[in-house]
Amino acid sequence: MKNIIVGQYIPGKSFLYKMDPRSKILALFILMVSAFVFKDITHIIYMLLGVLVILKIGGIPIMRIARGLRPIMILLLFTFTFQVLFIKTGPVILDTVLTLTTINIGIMILAIVVWYYTRRYIKSKFFYMVLVIVGILTMLSLFTPGTVISSSNLTIYEDGLLGASFIMVRLIIIVTLSTILTLTTKPTDLNLGLERILKPLNLVKINSEEIALIISIALRYIPTLLDEANKIMLAQASRGVDFTEGKFKDKVMQIISLLVPMFIISFKRSDDLANAMEARSFVPGNKRTRIHILSWQSRDTLVIVFCLLVLTATVVVRVYL
Amino acid sequence: MNIIEITDLSFSYREDVDALHNVNLTIKKGEWISVLGHNGSGKSTLAKLIIGLLKADSGDIFVDGILLTEETVHEIRRKIGIVFQNPDNQFVGVTVEDDIAFGMENLNFDRLDMIKKIDEFSKKVNMNEYLKKEPHELSGGQKQRVAIAGILAMDTDIIIFDEATAMLDPKGRESIMEYIRELNKEGKTIITITHDMKEAVNSDRIIILKDGEVLAIGETNTILNDKETLNASNLELLLPLKLLYKLDEANIKNEKVKDILWQLSLNK
Ligand SMILES: Nc1ncnc2c1ncn2[C@@H]1O[C@H](COP(=O)(O)OP(=O)(O)OP(=O)(O)O)[C@@H](O)[C@H]1O
Ligand SMILES: [Mg+2]
Numbered sequence: 001m002k003n004i005i006v007g008q009y010i011p012g013k014s015f016l017y018k019m020d021p022r023s024k025i026l027a028l029f030i031l032m033v034s035a036f037v038f039k040d041i042t043h044i045i046y047m048l049l050g051v052l053v054i055l056k057i058g059g060i061p062i063m064r065i066a067r068g069l070r071p072i073m074i075l076l077l078f079t080f081t082f083q084v085l086f087i088k089t090g091p092v093i094l095d096t097v098l099t100l101t102t103i104n105i106g107i108m109i110l111a112i113v114v115w116y117y118t119r120r121y122i123k124s125k126f127f128y129m130v131l132v133i134v135g136i137l138t139m140l141s142l143f144t145p146g147t148v149i150s151s152s153n154l155t156i157y158e159d160g161l162l163g164a165s166f167i168m169v170r171l172i173i174i175v176t177l178s179t180i181l182t183l184t185t186k187p188t189d190l191n192l193g194l195e196r197i198l199k200p201l202n203l204v205k206i207n208s209e210e211i212a213l214i215i216s217i218a219l220r221y222i223p224t225l226l227d228e229a230n231k232i233m234l235a236q237a238s239r240g241v242d243f244t245e246g247k248f249k250d251k252v253m254q255i256i257s258l259l260v261p262m263f264i265i266s267f268k269r270s271d272d273l274a275n276a277m278e279a280r281s282f283v284p285g286n287k288r289t290r291i292h293i294l295s296w297q298s299r300d301t302l303v304i305v306f307c308l309l310v311l312t313a314t315v316v317v318r319v320y321l
Numbered sequence: 322m323n324i325i326e327i328t329d330l331s332f333s334y335r336e337d338v339d340a341l342h343n344v345n346l347t348i349k350k351g352e353w354i355s356v357l358g359h360n361g362s363g364k365s366t367l368a369k370l371i372i373g374l375l376k377a378d379s380g381d382i383f384v385d386g387i388l389l390t391e392e393t394v395h396e397i398r399r400k401i402g403i404v405f406q407n408p409d410n411q412f413v414g415v416t417v418e419d420d421i422a423f424g425m426e427n428l429n430f431d432r433l434d435m436i437k438k439i440d441e442f443s444k445k446v447n448m449n450e451y452l453k454k455e456p457h458e459l460s461g462g463q464k465q466r467v468a469i470a471g472i473l474a475m476d477t478d479i480i481i482f483d484e485a486t487a488m489l490d491p492k493g494r495e496s497i498m499e500y501i502r503e504l505n506k507e508g509k510t511i512i513t514i515t516h517d518m519k520e521a522v523n524s525d526r527i528i529i530l531k532d533g534e535v536l537a538i539g540e541t542n543t544i545l546n547d548k549e550t551l552n553a554s555n556l557e558l559l560l561p562l563k564l565l566y567k568l569d570e571a572n573i574k575n576e577k578v579k580d581i582l583w584q585l586s587l588n589k
Contacts, residue, residue: 188415220415223457272410275374279403280413280424280471281395289429291422291436 008068008179009186014059015299016184021193023300028181030307035173037314040321041166048169050310051176060183068179069172073126076168083164090159096141098154103146108136191215192292207285217273225266232261323383324350324479324510325371330380332370340366341533344380350478353501353511355521355541358530359555364514367530368483372401385478399428402472406484408464409456417443417459417467418452424475435474442470446500462493469500479510486520498523518559522587529554545586561585 011017016024038044055062069076115132122128141154182190195212202208236257242250325348332341341363348354358364369375371382373394382389384397402424405411414420418439425435443449446466456464465485472480482501486494502523505511513524521527527544529536529551537550544550548566551558558566561582568579 188419216415216419217413220412220456223455224409227457269410272405272407273413275369276405276411277413277423278374279372279398279401280475281398281427282423283395283427286427287429288426289432289435290426291419291432291439293432 008182010064010183012059012184014057014184016054016058016060016180018299019184019303020294020296020300021185021189022196022294023296023303024181024185025190025193025197027303027307028177030304030311031177032174034307034311034314035170035177037311037318038170039318041162041169043314043317044166044169044173048173051173054180055176058180058184060180064183065176065179068183069175070126072171072175076171077130079171080164080168083167084156084160087160087163088155088157090157090162092155093158093161094154094156096154097151098137098140099144099151100140100149101144101146102149104139104143105149107139107143111136187219188216188292189294191219192294196294209288210284221269225262228265229258229262232258322350323347324385326381326383327371328381330367330370330382331378332366332375333378334366339533341370344530344535346528346535346538348510348512351505351508351510352526353505353513353524354526354528355524356512356514356528356530357516357518357521357554357556359516361532362516362530362555363533364516364530365483366533368403368481368512368514371481372398372403399475400477401479401481402475402477403481403483404465404468404472404485406487408461408468408488411468412456412464415455416452417448417454417456420456420467421471421474424471428475438474439470442473443467445473446470460493462489462496465489465493465497466500469497473504477509479512480504481512481514483514484516485513486515494520516556518556518562519588522559529556531555541587559586 035044035047038047055065111132115128119125119128137154185193191212194215195208198206198208198211236254241254241257325346327344327346330341330344330346331339333339344367356364356367366375370377371384371389373389385400387393387397389397412420413423421439421443422435425438430438439452440449443452446469448463448466448470451459451463451467459467468485482497486497489497498520501511501513511524513520515521522541522545524541526539527541528538529544531554536554537544537547539547545562548569551562565579565582565586568575568582
């Protein structure tokens, strides 16, 4: 618990680390817009290649990015399937009949059972699952011995496949870009960068410095609160509360027995903290000088100019091609 | 010269009971005074009133000749620093460096000046090797030292320690007491708040609070010799002091033993 890291920053030395957080946030924004301007699958694949090049020179291991993509894998798969099945324009690529028979339904169930019990031994669970699904579909279309139970048409159109791939690639690009940002920027720098970038919001009476201060205090207290939760759980466990087992009703009670003391302690904490801050002459909304400054260098200007060029190019491509 | 003057100060959190009742107190510039009292006697309330975190029901507080009001509270806070009891609840910054800077940032110090001061005062409390560390990587004593560095950097004339050692182990406690002694020698006016008599014996004067009222106020030696008052204060007496009183009661007049016990009481 003590060593919990907020964010996923990994230390490094490449140009991505030397950049000003402001320019990184801006660049991310511009490139994301570009990703949304593209309409053509080949162009977006070029962009994906470009992102891979950034990863390469930035010295970021692809595996870290893959780990960042993992939580949205299911979402990707879902969107992909949905797109493939429901876009029905363009030339037909695949037209087949899926047939359920007494024999292949048995093999299918067997395959699922085997998959279910072996998946824990396979490293890449996601690809294992996709492989099994594709395998079953192939079998249903090609191998049809025994009595037919039911059958249905599966038709895949070119537009469906392209559209689905396009959306996949776009999502992967967006997630990869934001992962690059969080991997190479410390949470505090990220916060400071956001604060400076959101400064124009002061014109509409939103105080970006205060928002940043709130975020930094939240960041600072996450490990403390986790530690506290741990202590309370131990204390409750020593009084017989079991946090691992139990029916739904028990679980709810366990969570309440954790949350109530957490809330009470947190209120006391925030009260103390507010006192300590006020005693150290903090006045909300007042101007504060800052110990941390960000330094915008020619490198940053260069990157932003480059990103703007990319954006211009995408717009030109979109309009004229 | 009196740096703090408190007259007829009363305050209550709820209507029926006074947390502080008619407190009068003057503190001289450069002196070290201990506020001693049992749990709930009103010590923290007094500190919060002095620094303007609470507003008195009646009575006046003058700091450096300035009457504490809503207009002057910010000016007065520049003269007083306070270290609280819980090291975790006063660590504002994400890192040690940030936390030491927090007060200075609020007072609009120049950035280069801040960097110099962070270096100077983190060295003073022996935390200069921890500047980039986060609070969860530090012990309670280290966090308290960071808090002290943050206050020192603001360069206030008066520093209040509200049970600043209560959550520390004996070693951490001793090192904080050592800093306090040193700061007092350098000319800071010090107010230490404690319910532990052992921490009060080194100060110049002691004020004893009981149930929100001033029970006694005087030179440390005088207070320690005042058996009746100490017995009435609900405070845990120091063992050598207890022995000394017992010797008195039994009419034993061995001056040498008494002297040793007295020295022990004074932590010497
Ligand atoms: N926020 C509050 N709301 C209501 N009553 C309070 C509050 N804070 C303190 N009190 C009450 O006021 C009285 C004085 O409290 P205070 O915190 O000043 O005592 P203390 O001498 O600092 O005690 P301790 O040694 O426990 O820190 C106590 O009876 C306490 O219960
Ligand atoms: Mg107190």
